Each structure stands twice: as C-alpha cells, then as structure tokens.
Amino acid sequence: MKNTLLLDQLIKIQQQQMISFHMPGHKNGRIFERLPYKNFKNILTYIDTTEISGTDNLHHPKGAIKKAQERASRLMGSEETFFLVNGSTSGIYSMIMAVTNPGDKVIIGRNCHKAVINGLILGDCIPCYLAPTVDPVQGIALEITPASVERMLLEQPDAKAVVITYPTYHGVASDLKKIAEIVHKYDKILLVDEAHGAHLGLSEALPKTALECGADIVVQSTHKTLPAFTQSSMLHIQGSRVDRDKLKFMLRLHQSSSPSYLLMASLDVAMTIYESHGKELMGELLNHVKEFKSSMKEYEGVVLFDEDDFSEATASLYTLDPTKLWISLQRKGISGVQLEEELRSTFGIQMELSNLYGVLGIGTIGNEKKDFIQLAKAIEGINSLSKTYTSYTTIIGHNVKSPLMMEIPQWALTPKEALYREKRTVRLQEAIGLISGTTITPYPPGIPILMPGEVINKGLIQYIKAITSMGMEVIGLKDDTQLLIDVIK
Ligand SMILES: Cc1ncc(COP(=O)(O)O)c(C=O)c1O
Known part of the structure; x- marks a missing residue:
C-alpha cells in the first residue's frame, strides 16, 4: 500500500517491538496471540459492520449486544452495564448530565480528569473542588479523604452529586466505602470515574471495586487495563438513586450513532478473557x-x-x-x-x-x-x-512547585460562563491576576491545572513554563512555543 501517512508511521512504531507499560491493556495485541484468540486479529476487517440484521443496536439492544452487556454486568457486579464506544469520556459526560440539571453544583476531586470538567461545562454545572492529599516528594495526588467530602457536603448542602476518581492514574484508591456511606447519608449521588480500575475485580489483593464500595454509577476504561481496543469502555449502574431513562438518553446523546462493532466486539473478547483467564x-x-x-x-x-x-x-x-x-x-x-x-x-x-x-x-x-x-x-x-x-531543579529553578501543592486558584466565572465570554490572547508571563479563558492540561495525565474562569497566579505560570521547557506536552495554550494564553476580555 503506497502513500499512507498515519498508517506508515504506526507500522514504523510497531516494528520497533517496544515493551509496553502503556495503554491499551492488550499490549500491542500480544495477549490475543498468547490466548486462543489469534483469529480475532485476522478478522477485524470482516467484523467492521453496522446495524444490519442480526448485529443488534447499541442504542436499543435486544440481541447479541444485550447478551454481551448482561454478561459484563454479571462479571463486574453491576445491576446494569452499558458498552461505551466513545471512551470513558462519553460515560462521564452521560453520568454527570443524568444526575444534574443546569446550574446544579457538583462536588469533585481537584485531581479529576478533564472529562469531568468538560462534563460540567456541557451540563452547565458548578464545580465545588475537594483537594486531594499530596505526596510532596513525588508530586503525586493521593486520596480524597472522607472527612473532606463530609465537610464539603455540609458547606454545599444543595450539591447534587460527588464525583471521585478511583483509583487515580497512579493507583491511589481513596476510602471509597466510607465516602459512599457519607454521600448517601446526605442523600446525594456518588459517581465514580474508575477509568483506571476495570481490572480491580480480578484479585482480592487489589483495592475493592467502586461498585463493591457502593457507588451509584461507575465508568471504566476497559481499554486501559483490560484487553479491549482503545476507546472501548463501560458504564455500570446499581441502586435506585439514578433515573435510568435519563441516563440512557444521555448515553445516546454523547455517543456515535454509528457505534463501532470492532470496539464492542473487543469489549466482548475482554470479558471472555476476564472470565476464563483473568x-x-x-x-x-x-x-x-x-x-x-x-x-x-x-x-x-x-x-x-x-x-x-x-x-x-x-x-x-x-x-x-x-x-x-x-x-x-x-x-x-x-x-x-x-x-x-x-x-x-x-x-x-x-x-x-x-x-x-x-x-x-x-x-x-x-x-x-x-x-x-x-x-x-x-x-x-x-x-x-x-x-x-x-x-x-537546575533547569526549572528550585521554587517551582506542582499545582497540587498550591492553593486551588480562585474562580471568577463558572467554566461554562468563561467558555462563552470574549477572549484576548496575552503572554503567559503577563497573565497574573487575569481570568483564564481556557483549560490548561499537562498531557498525560490529562488532569487540568487551570480551569476556564479561574484567576491565573504566579505559581501556575512558573509551573507551566517549567514543564514546557522540559518538553512536556501542555494542552490549552494558544501557542506553546511563545507561551500565549487566552484570557477573558
Ligand atoms: C482518570 C481518567 N478519567 C477519564 C479518562 C478518559 O477516558 P477515555 O480515554 O476512556 O475517554 C482518563 C483518560 O486518560 C483518565 O485518566
């Protein structure tokens, strides 16, 4: 095949036969080679189909998709499970918008993924941030303490739901059982971003699953830690606190009307491996x-x-x-x-x-x-x-601290208000005290350090300059060589 561009590049990287401690969980397809699913790799083009007789419909499942989801639900311990073809991102948008109305407050860990922030923007909700504890030597966010959740629930009695990342990218699992008890004591809904924890049910030596801890809705990126293709994810639900019809509507809203059968089949294969060899x-x-x-x-x-x-x-x-x-x-x-x-x-x-x-x-x-x-x-x-x-420290200076170790920036506008305001572009250096018009997200891990509507401070500027000078990717700057940023006019 001539003149393929992206494909050539992907093949070139693949030929380096790297050892992968990266996603996706199938590790360059090697698990399909080791287990008796080799044929799966060879039939991919044939099973790239759409809704025809017998293939069922993700948005109204009655046949094979329904059965596959039911098996996943049994294995994962949910009451109902939905396959996601647009990543956990679509599940997070759906769960937030299923349990809120525009203007509602949602309590979230500050170390959440950008999908949570974007979900709040889409749903026009107001974030109330919980600061995680931090390991100051490694610069890693640790837990959201149950006590901090309770304090925030008392401060914000009208909040609708609490969103917790469990476990974090680095594997830290907060005391979710206790958090669930507290959230439910105040009659609120617990939503869990378990993007990094689809595998937790496979051993007693791992933290308990979010469903076992009592979460109401849980979203998992099956592709990150189990052998499913990138973007293949699941949403699980239990209990009666959530309106399931509204949730189903939100899933239809946030997902493609042409869901990929390759991704859905890969979720099915991941569940077969989970059940028989996991x-x-x-x-x-x-x-x-x-x-x-x-x-x-x-x-x-x-x-x-x-x-x-x-x-x-x-x-x-x-x-x-x-x-x-x-x-x-x-x-x-x-x-x-x-x-x-x-x-x-x-x-x-x-x-x-x-x-x-x-x-x-x-x-x-x-x-x-x-x-x-x-x-x-x-x-x-x-x-x-x-x-x-x-x-x-020589490159970036001794004073630079991770934003996790700083005070959460003050906010002047909600993320959605900030998004629709007029912007102007300034040099980052000159942005102290101005209101951010954008989300600044080091990638990976995809955890925003500055949200739209927040007031930019000196510490953040120093940190962004430091990490860009070290070659780390930062998404959201207007220009990352000249260090330009959009602020509210
Ligand atoms: C904590 C967390 N939540 C959600 C997501 C989004 O998941 P997905 O890539 O499956 O859309 C990610 C992606 O890295 C993540 O790290």
Whole structure:
C-alpha cells in the first residue's frame, strides 16, 4: 500500500517491538496471540459492520449486544452495564448530565480528569473542588479523604452529586466505602470515574471495586487495563438513586450513532478473557510486580511508590493498586521526563507517562514476566550509569512547585460562563491576576491545572513554563512555543 501517512508511521512504531507499560491493556495485541484468540486479529476487517440484521443496536439492544452487556454486568457486579464506544469520556459526560440539571453544583476531586470538567461545562454545572492529599516528594495526588467530602457536603448542602476518581492514574484508591456511606447519608449521588480500575475485580489483593464500595454509577476504561481496543469502555449502574431513562438518553446523546462493532466486539473478547483467564493472569502479574519491586529495593537511587514506602505523613486509609509502577530516580538527579526518554530510546521500553519527578508504567494481564525483567535491567543500567543529567531543579529553578501543592486558584466565572465570554490572547508571563479563558492540561495525565474562569497566579505560570521547557506536552495554550494564553476580555 503506497502513500499512507498515519498508517506508515504506526507500522514504523510497531516494528520497533517496544515493551509496553502503556495503554491499551492488550499490549500491542500480544495477549490475543498468547490466548486462543489469534483469529480475532485476522478478522477485524470482516467484523467492521453496522446495524444490519442480526448485529443488534447499541442504542436499543435486544440481541447479541444485550447478551454481551448482561454478561459484563454479571462479571463486574453491576445491576446494569452499558458498552461505551466513545471512551470513558462519553460515560462521564452521560453520568454527570443524568444526575444534574443546569446550574446544579457538583462536588469533585481537584485531581479529576478533564472529562469531568468538560462534563460540567456541557451540563452547565458548578464545580465545588475537594483537594486531594499530596505526596510532596513525588508530586503525586493521593486520596480524597472522607472527612473532606463530609465537610464539603455540609458547606454545599444543595450539591447534587460527588464525583471521585478511583483509583487515580497512579493507583491511589481513596476510602471509597466510607465516602459512599457519607454521600448517601446526605442523600446525594456518588459517581465514580474508575477509568483506571476495570481490572480491580480480578484479585482480592487489589483495592475493592467502586461498585463493591457502593457507588451509584461507575465508568471504566476497559481499554486501559483490560484487553479491549482503545476507546472501548463501560458504564455500570446499581441502586435506585439514578433515573435510568435519563441516563440512557444521555448515553445516546454523547455517543456515535454509528457505534463501532470492532470496539464492542473487543469489549466482548475482554470479558471472555476476564472470565476464563483473568484471575490466573492477574495472579501471575501480581507476582511479576512483586519480584520487580523487591529487585529494585537493592538500588539506593531508585524510589518506588509502594505501600511499604508510605511516609507517616501520608499513611492513611487509602490503598494502592500495585499494577501501577511509579519509578523515580530523582535522587540521582534524573527527572521523570529524562528517565522516560532514556527507557524508550536506549532500552525500547514505552512507559505511560512522566512528570518532573518520575515515570509511571501500567502493568496489565497483557504483560509477561520478561517485560518486568527487561524493565528491571533497564532501571539498574540507568541507575548505575555514570552519565550525568542536568538536574531538573537546575533547569526549572528550585521554587517551582506542582499545582497540587498550591492553593486551588480562585474562580471568577463558572467554566461554562468563561467558555462563552470574549477572549484576548496575552503572554503567559503577563497573565497574573487575569481570568483564564481556557483549560490548561499537562498531557498525560490529562488532569487540568487551570480551569476556564479561574484567576491565573504566579505559581501556575512558573509551573507551566517549567514543564514546557522540559518538553512536556501542555494542552490549552494558544501557542506553546511563545507561551500565549487566552484570557477573558
Ligand atoms: C482518570 C481518567 N478519567 C477519564 C479518562 C478518559 O477516558 P477515555 O480515554 O476512556 O475517554 C482518563 C483518560 O486518560 C483518565 O485518566
């Protein structure tokens, strides 16, 4: 095939045969090779169909889709499950808009994904932010405490719902059972963004699932941690607090009218693997993780984010998903961004993301023991290298702090009001005290650090300058070389 552009590039990357600690959970299709689903890869073009006789209809399921959703519901422990073909993003929009009316307040963790903020913009809701606790050394958001949820519910008695990210990208699982009890005590609805937790039901050693903890609606990115294709996700519901007809309407509103059968079939395959091999493969994965982590303990320069490492200041009731691998060599003066690049270019290992402090890898049942052995060798190699890296504090200065460690910016307008106001473009440096007209989101992880309608402060400007100078991608600037930003006129 000649003159394909994106396809050529994808094939080129694929030919590098990288070891993946990245999404999607099937790890470049390798799990389909190992298990008896090899044929699945070969028939993809034939099953790319639409609503014809016998294929059923996602928006009005009565046949095969209905049965597949019912099986997923049984496996995941919901009362009803809906397949999503537009990612968890569409599920998050739908769940927020199913339980609110325009103008309603919604309590959300400040460390939420941009999909939650965009859901509030679409639904014209007002966010009330809860600050997560933070690990100051690793710059990682930790838990949303039950006490902070209760305080906010008392402060905002008219809020309709609470949205919690559980677990976080880094695997931190707040005490959701307690949070659910509190939210329900105040007669509110608990919505959980479990995008990173579709696999939690596979082992007792993992945090409990959000449904087990009592959430009313849960959205999972099946594609992130189970073997489904990118964008394939699910929404689960239980209990009687949510109007299911309104939810179904919202799902139709936010999803394509031509849902991809490839994605839906991949959800079905993921559920078959989950049911028949999931627990066994998860047991193996947890052993590989354990061996990897204990081998890393030998190296002084290497810091992991592990339950054993919880400092007294951070020790709390949250738990950790061990399949998320946080590795930091900052003691050696190596930033996370440098470490990610070194792992990719020298060792052929693709991690999920990095920040100033470390890198994050996602281990799934699609990974094999040899992946962890290669990762351990690479970290050992980089840690013992005499190569010197310019310390990130030299590059960005000592005063720069992660926004998680700053006060939540003040807001002057709701996100939706800000979106529809007239804007002007200014240099970031000159934006102190002005009202943001945009969302600024380092990507990944896709967690906004500045929302439309918020007042821009000096600390945020320093941080944005620092991370862009280190080559991290920041979405939302008008121009990321000249550092321009849209503000309200
Ligand atoms: C916490 C969280 N929620 C939601 C999403 C959106 O999920 P999706 O990519 O399936 O739309 C992401 C994506 O990275 C995420 O990290």
